Amino acid sequence: MSNRGFGVRLFEMQPDGTLEPFLGVDEDYFAGAVPNVGDTFAKWGLNDVYTFFSVQRRLFIDSPNADNGWCVIVRSIESAPQLETVVNAWAEDTKFWADVDEHERVEKGERLAESLRKLTTKKKPAPNPPATPKAKKTLKKMLKPRPAKKPGDNQT
Incomplete structure (x- = not known):
């Protein structure tokens, strides 16, 4: 050996x-x-x-x-009653801590699943904030159609 x-x-x-x-x-x-x-x-x-x-x-x-x-x-x-009491208390304590560990494992799994779900779920784009009156006026000017050019205007 x-x-x-x-x-x-x-x-x-x-x-x-x-x-x-x-x-x-x-x-x-x-x-x-x-x-x-x-x-x-x-x-x-x-x-x-x-x-x-x-x-x-x-x-x-x-x-x-x-x-x-x-x-x-x-x-x-x-075996004696005192020895039996000790091993029974040990077994109960072991079961208690095993149950605590299992509960913590389940909670951790649920938290991880929730985090994964949040990471993999597509988010909708945030709506544009309402435009201020000044911004509306500027936008209106930018989008206002230009008058058509007449023949003979200076074209460069």
Whole structure:
């Protein structure tokens, strides 16, 4: 297993004292903090049932094969009302924030759609403002037909 990115390996201590590989992950799995002695690890299972483990020992293994990492020994423990309360509160909080994220995603999508609609809708040109009396007079002069030239007028 040299250099496979498993910086933390959890082994479950069996009733007969043997160790069974349980989980191999990198340090980021635990948000950068390796479980320590006395910590409780709640492992989610099917049908939202958690299994609880107590950390018994933590060792850093230095390996000549560049397979260095943390070995965490855990022991299965019985569920207790306090542990169940904690994982249920965690699940409710997670659902709450997922709902908030979804609501914000929908609102953002609606705002983007509205902006896109505004950008792609052709605007009608603004009507010309009413002309002032002076402007009307000037326009009238400009549009006034000129008298036709008579034959023999000076044509240049």
